[in-house]
Each structure stands twice: as C-alpha cells, then as structure tokens.
Amino acid sequence: MPKEKPELSDAMRAKMGRKVPEKNPIKGTKFTIAISSAKGGVGKSTFATNLALALKKVGCKVGLLDADIYGPSIPKMLGIEEKPKSDGQKLDPVNKYDIQCMSIGFLTDQDTPMIWRGPMVTSAIRTFTQKVNWKDLDFIIVDMPPGTGDTQLTFSQEIKMDGAIIVSTPQEVALLDVKRGIKMFDKLGVKILGLVDNMSYFIGDDNKKYNIFGDGGVKKAADEFNKEFLGEIPINPGVGKSGDKGKPIVEEDPNNEISKIYINFANKIKSAYL
Numbered sequence: 001m002p003k004e005k006p007e008l009s010d011a012m013r014a015k016m017g018r019k020v021p022e023k024n025p026i027k028g029t030k031f032t033i034a035i036s037s038a039k040g041g042v043g044k045s046t047f048a049t050n051l052a053l054a055l056k057k058v059g060c061k062v063g064l065l066d067a068d069i070y071g072p073s074i075p076k077m078l079g080i081e082e083k084p085k086s087d088g089q090k091l092d093p094v095n096k097y098d099i100q101c102m103s104i105g106f107l108t109d110q111d112t113p114m115i116w117r118g119p120m121v122t123s124a125i126r127t128f129t130q131k132v133n134w135k136d137l138d139f140i141i142v143d144m145p146p147g148t149g150d151t152q153l154t155f156s157q158e159i160k161m162d163g164a165i166i167v168s169t170p171q172e173v174a175l176l177d178v179k180r181g182i183k184m185f186d187k188l189g190v191k192i193l194g195l196v197d198n199m200s201y202f203i204g205d206d207n208k209k210y211n212i213f214g215d216g217g218v219k220k221a222a223d224e225f226n227k228e229f230l231g232e233i234p235i236n237p238g239v240g241k242s243g244d245k246g247k248p249i250v251e252e253d254p255n256n257e258i259s260k261i262y263i264n265f266a267n268k269i270k271s272a273y274l
C-alpha cells in the first residue's frame with residue numbers, strides 16, 4: 001500500500017518556515033459557514049437548508065452553496081428546476097425563498113452519477129466560490145459532502161471559512177466519524193462553532209420520549225473535544241415530508257417546534273457574527 005502523505009496544518013507549515021497558502025474569502029458574503037457531517041444520512045443537508053431559511057427569517061441575507069458534489073440534494077429539497085444563468089464568465093445563483101442557491105445539481109441531470117477525481121473537485125469548488133455572482137450576503141451556508149475528503153480539504157485550504165457546524169445522529173458508529181471530523185477541522189484551522197444532535201429522540205403518541213439512536217453521545221463527543229454542544233433536533237416525520245415537497249419545514253411551517261429550534265440556532269449564529 002502506498003503511504004499516505006499527511007496534510008500539514010497552517011500552524012505546522014508556519015513552524016517549518018513553509019508558505020502558508022493564502023485563503024480567499026468568497027466574494028459577495030460577509031461570512032462562510034460549513035455544515036459538515038462525518039457520515040451520510042444524518043440530516044446534514046436538511047440542517048443546512050433549514051438553517052439557511054431560519055437565518056433569512058431572523059433578518060439575514062443568505063446564500064446556500066451545495067458543495068455535496070457527489071450527491072447534491074439542495075435542488076430537490078428546495079424544489080428548484082431552473083438552471084442558473086451565465087454570461088459566459090460567471091454564474092448567477094438561483095433565487096428561491098429569498099435565498100441565493102448554487103448546486104452542481106442545477107447543471108447536471110438528476111440521475112447522473114457524479115464521478116469526480118480529486119482535481120475536478122477542486123476545480124468545481126473554485127467555480128462555486130469564485131465564479132458565482134453571490135450578492136450582498138451576510139452568510140453563505142455550505143452543505144459539505146459527508147466525510148473528511150477532498151472538498152473539506154480544498155475549502156479549508158483555499159477559502160476563508162468562518163466556522164463549521166458538525167451534524168450527527170447519536171449512534172456510536174456515527175460518533176466515531178464525528179471525532180475524525182472534529183480533528184480534521186482543528187488540524188485545518190477551521191473554527192468549529194459546535195455540534196448538533198439530529199434525530200436525537202422521538203416523542204410517541206403516548207407522549208413518551210424514545211431515544212431511538214442512543215442518548216447523549218453527541219454532547220459527550222462535544223465535551224470530550226471541548227466544543228460547544230448546540231442542541232438536539234428530534235425526529236419529526238414532517239421534516240422529511242416537507243423536504244421531499246421542495247418546501248422545507250422552516251419555510252412551510254415556521255411555528256412548528258422543529259422550526260423554532262432552527263430559528264433558535266439561527267439567532268445564536270446571527271448574534272455571534274453580526
């Protein structure tokens with residue numbers, strides 16, 4: 001097996017007298033925040049979309065960048081069928097629910113499998129961050145692919161990232177990956193705003209709380225690494241249904257208990273930055 005070359009953190013590069021790569025901010029936004037998960041299927045895209053809508057509801061101007069280039073789900077979740085316009089140089093984001101959106105899914109057929117080599121990933125990310133006419137935004141929320149791969153690396157090394165939120169479910173197997181995710185962002189020098197425990201419990205018709213995937217694991221991981229635990233989001237069938245309809249729950253039913261949780265997260269983020 002060829003030995004993998006470890007990535008150097010900026011701090012290590014500086015210590016070794018090596019050049020620390022310059023990081024470009026995404027033009028047209030004040031802050032860029034990554035939503036990451038170490039594993040697929042934990043609700044990362046659902047979180048990114050609803051958080052973006054909640055930030056809009058608390059008065060921020062928001063962009064949503066679907067960087068999950070292997071499995072873009074933002075077009076479906078927001079019910080966007082339109083293609084972004086281009087002047088041959090730059091792409092205009094698609095506006096939906098007063099949010100500026102960009103996704104590789106706008107440019108490809110939904111059923112096309114995304115097979116990317118490392119340099120293609122880098123090139124797609126450069127296009128999305130440098131060649132999109134993002135306009136007058138407070139925040140761009142970036143929906144990252146799951147894991148700790150090329151996309152995370154390119155973003156962390158080339159783009160000025162202002163924070164990352166890690167979403168997980170409480171199973172042991174998901175938590176192992178969460179720890180890897182925390183270590184990756186720490187090593188790459190991206191500030192972790194906190195961890196979110198999604199689908200953490202279910203309230204039955206009997207009004208009892210069922211911890212279907214386990215209990216307290218995400219908070220424990222946050223404590224272990226000295227990160228903030230941002231809170232829990234329960235399992236709610238309405239979340240999936242509204243996402244499938246192209247109108248996420250925060251937009252469809254802002255007074256729902258889940259929407260209120262998202263709006264609470266949005267207020268926390270707004271007051272931390274603006």
Ligand code: ADP
Nearest residue numbers: 040041042043044045046199234235236239240
């Ligand atoms: P990921 O981006 O991590 O792969 P998704 O956001 O696509 O995950 O979510 C995976 C599935 O879980 C989707 O069907 C979504 O509707 C559902 N889901 C996410 N969060 C919740 C929740 N809090 N309650 C119920 N279903 C949820």
